[in-house]
Amino acid sequence: MTQSSAVTAQNDSNLIPATDLVTVSRAVADLRRGEIVLVQGHDNGEAHNVAVIAAEPLSQHGLQRLCDIAGSDTAPAIVLPRVRAKSLGQTAKDDPFVAFVSDGQSDVDANRLGEIANPLLDLDALPAGEWRPISMAENAAIRLAKLARLLPAVVTVPVSADQLETLARAQNLLVLQSESINGYENASAASLRQVSEARVPLEDAENVTVIAFRPEDGGQEHLAIVIDEPAKDKPVLIRLHSECFTGDLIGSLRCDCGPQLRGAISEIAKSGQGGIVLYLRQEGRGIGLVNKLRAYALQDRGFDTLDANEELGFDADERVYRPAAEMLRQMGFESVRLLTNNPEKLTGLESWGVTVSERVPHKFPSNGHNEFYLQTKKDRAGHLF
Ligand SMILES: Nc1nc2c(ncn2[C@@H]2O[C@H](COP(=O)(O)OP(=O)(O)OP(=O)(O)O)[C@@H](O)[C@H]2O)c(=O)[nH]1
Ligand SMILES: [Zn+2]
Incomplete structure (x- = not known):
């Protein structure tokens, strides 16, 4: 591409x-x-x-x-x-x-x-x-x-x-x-442009190209992890993954992000049709890592994951999906099958002109530390488990 x-x-x-x-x-x-x-x-x-x-x-x-x-x-x-x-x-x-x-x-x-x-x-x-x-x-x-x-x-x-x-x-x-x-x-998302790409073979998917998109204001780059060579004329299997330093990099058991990221890559590779993981730089549902750590400290005092955000003065979820839609558009994809349990991701993408032809459930077993987190997503955030 x-x-x-x-x-x-x-x-x-x-x-x-x-x-x-x-x-x-x-x-x-x-x-x-x-x-x-x-x-x-x-x-x-x-x-x-x-x-x-x-x-x-x-x-x-x-x-x-x-x-x-x-x-x-x-x-x-x-x-x-x-x-x-x-x-x-x-x-x-x-x-x-x-x-x-x-x-x-x-x-x-x-x-x-x-x-x-x-x-x-x-x-x-x-x-x-x-x-x-x-x-x-x-x-x-x-x-x-x-x-x-x-x-x-x-x-x-x-x-x-x-x-x-x-x-x-x-x-x-x-x-x-x-x-x-x-x-x-909005303007930052609309200004995203591809700035570099390279082949990066992964443990669970060998034929992978990582493409970096940078906004014109010099803000953080979002990444498209393109697995195999997905066709553009039919719905492409994708995952929108929001950055999670703790879950993605150091194996935190407080959330399900690590298994979801690796799981999406291997599921797309196994499908044989190719697909894309969009790695979006909206750590902590858009509040940033430092505030997420504050939210964790509040959760250790009894707040759930949504109330902890609100206690800090944020919305329960501050994420936006225009960057994802813009990257898909620029890569030439109009219609997707979305690996998610989160209905807001469906409406978020659709509101920026991407057709979501199917939701593909993306659930992983709990690990002894994240039951309450997953239960809260189901009970209060409308996640479809
Ligand atoms: N603020 C906050 N963010 C969290 C917490 N736990 C995980 N996260 C962040 O939540 C995001 C995880 O989102 P995703 O896995 O993309 O999405 P999701 O809303 O769970 O929806 P799925 O597609 O069904 O997985 C990452 O940015 C994590 O850093 C938490 O307790 N508080
Ligand atoms: Zn996480």
């Missing part, structure tokens, strides 16, 4: 421009290293911009810079998932995220805010202050923290339009539109 056999750019007028895609990707890196980014938004027709720093990592120096932007009369807000806010005593609001503003800047300390944001810590009372709904820009900032695979919690201060330009120039800070952040995942 060569690049020339494939790409015809997807005509999608709703996509954000490539320049915005790159800016969001740069902002993800800034947030991860504790830098401030500036986010523009509007609520009820009125501009509301914020300077944002991630609650993780949060240094006193970074927080001080944010307070300097705000001026001495304005305390920063910490934006938290509702579930965390509830555990800290907030009661009224039902929005998924809410902001807490303490009465004075003197109460604000980076360690304290870091503790407030950390759902693994039990805390006593908050400083005096009040809760308020979040703005569009703060909502986008939470999205950015999720894209950065950080805890979905940020610290913000308001910034006027004039101040925004001055700050961007004087402190070399990135300015982002909320719409660009919200449109990032």
Whole structure:
């Protein structure tokens, strides 16, 4: 499969421009290293911009810079998932995220805010202050923290339009539109292009080509593991496999990912018709490895796999399937037989134009450690075991 056999750019007028895609990707890196980014938004027709720093990592120096932007009369807000806010005593609001503003800047300390944001810590009372709904820009900032695979919690201060330009120039800070952040995942998926391929014989399938697809913003590559030479004019047997460092690489028994990955490769090889495993870089159902380890710590305290995600401020499943659909399209496959027990993968692929002609069950025996995990997927996530 060569690049020339494939790409015809997807005509999608709703996509954000490539320049915005790159800016969001740069902002993800800034947030991860504790830098401030500036986010523009509007609520009820009125501009509301914020300077944002991630609650993780949060240094006193970074927080001080944010307070300097705000001026001495304005305390920063910490934006938290509702579930965390509830555990800290907030009661009224039902929005998924809410902001807490303490009465004075003197109460604000980076360690304290870091503790407030950390759902693994039990805390006593908050400083005096009040809760308020979040703005569009703060909502986008939470999205950015999720894209950065950080805890979905940020610290913000308001910034006027004039101040925004001055700050961007004087402190070399990135300015982002909320719409660009919200449109990032789609545009990044649509921008995937084949960048390399090689033959990689595997233990369970000798005739294998691994093809790497990279998004234009330089984000993580997704991989197509093409087994034998599947025909393009009939439904191809595929598996969508979401990255799982613990299960795929070190043999974790907490999940069923390792057996599912190896099992899919051998089942496709045995079919004699060829097929594809798409290895998608959405570790931990899209929350990232570090947050998955946090979710495991919560599961060790009694939360199930779905509630643990939500306790951290994520959806139970944050995965997207446009990258998979885009890779299939570029390789010339329109219709698939999908190895899965997860109905969301069927609807996810179909919503991006791939025909799923059949679901092929993909169940493996439990191992003495993952019974509750599998049972939860069946009982609560609708998995078809
Ligand atoms: N957040 C979180 N992610 C987990 C947990 N256990 C496994 N995962 C992740 O879940 C994903 C496993 O997904 P898959 O095996 O592709 O899909 P599935 O939803 O189980 O559906 P199937 O196709 O039926 O296997 C991987 O990204 C794992 O890292 C957990 O307890 N918490
Ligand atoms: Zn796993």
